[in-house]
Amino acid sequence: MNIKITNLSKGFGKLTIFDDFSLTLESGSRHCLFGPSGCGKTTLLNLLAGLETKESGTIEGIDQRKIAYVFQEERLIPWLTVRENIEFVVGEKGKSAPDVAHLEAILELVELTSFQNHYPSELSGGMKQRVSLARAFAYNGEILVLDEPFKGLHHDLKLKLMDYVLKYWEMERPHLIFTTHDVEEAVYLSSDIYVLEGPPVSIKAHTQVSGREKSAVIEEILTTMRRV
Amino acid sequence: MRASTITDKIMKVLRLLLITAFWVGVWQVVHLIIGRDIYVPSAFVVFDSLQDLVQTREFWEIVYASMVxxxxxxMISFLLGVSFGIIAGLNKWVYALFNPLMVVIKSTPVISIIIVALVWFTSSNVPVFISFLMCFPIIWTNTVTGIQNVDQKLLQMAKVYQVHRRDVFLKIYLPSLTPFMNAAxxxxxxxxxxxxxxxxxxSHPRKAIGSELYTSKAYLDSPTLFAWTLVVVMLSLIFEFVLARLVKKWSPYRR
Structure with missing residues (x-):
């Protein structure tokens, strides 16, 4: 089901973030909201997830109970192990035991099986972000939201994490929406890139990645950004 | 056990003995300067008095009764302080309602409350009520602070993932509260x-350290007065030590 945002308005104090903003995100695609820091990308994700309230407008085609969200920071519970952190979000809202086989498969996918009994303080930054991804994958939401999940990670690790996301997407085909200000990430992971500017947020360009030469897409986005 | 660990332990005990010896020495010097047992009895006389006390069955009954x-x-202040503290921490209206009461309790002289309690309760229940009333605001305040300091980002994460309220309470709120409750x-x-x-x-209840202190004072028996005071100090230290060990063992922050 497509996600349809219509005439969205939102502000913080005197700052207007969204003013009559509209966007349709088609299902089955991997959408990237691309733009500089502070342009309103995270606010848009938070509005989709119900973490912020809109002032006016409508958001259709989204069930907020079925969103898996990977935040910019790992947001792991320090006193729970890797496995317990993942189990925290799965299992019918705390009523039934989580699907062990699914959990094991996810741990294996992100190569954390041997670290499942470690505490977050015993992990590196990259490993913590892998746990954060694993938690989102284990939740198995219809929509997978990633808010600059690879920020601050070195290139090789970034590629590895993006591969985990792509593998998971191939397996489950969730509605993937992610934000970044790194053009390589955008091109590597998405099928549709929306170049945003703001605030107030507006769409400067919409670029489709699928079937195109990656360098050409990068060049196109960079040209657009220079105009922004 | 490694040799270095044993040496460390011996050094720790030796240090403690030296510090104790130093302060007993200071006590003895003060006693010699003042020169009157009724004001500051000799440390050795007090220890003799304490030795006599601990050999009686009544001493242990008194200690037990006061301890209980x-x-x-x-315990009452802990149960009520934590319960009301959680509610007040989660609801600003409840906090606004209870906060003035806590301020009043904290700033009222304890002696005034004891005198009022003497009218309200039997002599044996006055100390219980006073302990409860004096500890309640401390536990309440720390619990409220703990709740207000829970990592909002973790709560937001739990909200997005639709985690059941019970799990949020047990796995985020409660462990976050633990250090605040321990300190309290x-x-x-x-x-x-x-x-x-x-x-x-x-209030002079039957079998109470306070009653013994009062009797010692009435008979100007300073060595016994000091001996009972030492007992209170030691009991307080033992309680604190045991609690600190339990906290260390069970704290979710040990990682």
Whole structure:
């Protein structure tokens, strides 16, 4: 089901973030909201997830109970192990035991099986972000939201994490929406890139990645950004 | 056990003995300067008096009775302080309603409350009530602070993932609260001993350290007065030590 945002308005104090903003995100695609820091990308994700309230407008085609969200920071519970952190979000809202086989498969996918009994303080930054991804994958939401999940990670690790996301997407085909200000990430992971500017947020360009030469897409986005 | 660990332990004990010897020495010097047993008795006379006390069955009955009063008072204040603290921490209206009461309790002289309690309760229950009332605001305030300091980002994460409220409480709120409650309990226990014994002095319950202190004072028996005071100090330290060990063992922050 497509996600349809219509005439969205939102502000913080005197700052207007969204003013009559509209966007349709088609299902089955991997959408990237691309733009500089502070342009309103995270606010848009938070509005989709119900973490912020809109002032006016409508958001259709989204069930907020079925969103898996990977935040910019790992947001792991320090006193729970890797496995317990993942189990925290799965299992019918705390009523039934989580699907062990699914959990094991996810741990294996992100190569954390041997670290499942470690505490977050015993992990590196990259490993913590892998746990954060694993938690989102284990939740198995219809929509997978990633808010600059690879920020601050070195290139090789970034590629590895993006591969985990792509593998998971191939397996489950969730509605993937992610934000970044790194053009390589955008091109590597998405099928549709929306170049945003703001605030107030507006769409400067919409670029489709699928079937195109990656360098050409990068060049196109960079040209657009220079105009922004 | 490694040799270095044994040496460390021996050094620790030796250091403790040296510090104790130093302060007993200071006590003895003060005693010699003042020169009157009724004001500051000799440390050795006090230890003799303490030795005589601990050999009686009544001493242990008195210690037990006073200890039970302190524990009951602290337990009630813990249960109510944590419960009301959680509610007040989650609801600003409840906080606004209870906060003035806590400010009043904290700033009212304990002696005034003891005198009022003497009218309301039987002599044995006055120390329990006083322990409860003095510890309650400490535990309440720490619980409220703990709730207000829970990592909002973790709560937001739990909200997005539709985590059941019970799990949010048990796995985020409660462990976040633990360090605040531990600090509150250690402070409250120390205070409870002081105010409970003060209340016993004024209410004279049967079998109470406070009553013994009052009797010693009435007979100008300074060595026994000092001996009982030492007992209170030691009991307070033992309680604090045991609680600190339990906290260390069970704290979710040990990682």
């Amino acid at each position: 009063r302190v524990l009951i008072g602290v 309990m250690i402070t409250a226990l120390g205070l409870a001993w002081k105010v409970s014994v003060a209340a016993e002095v004024l």
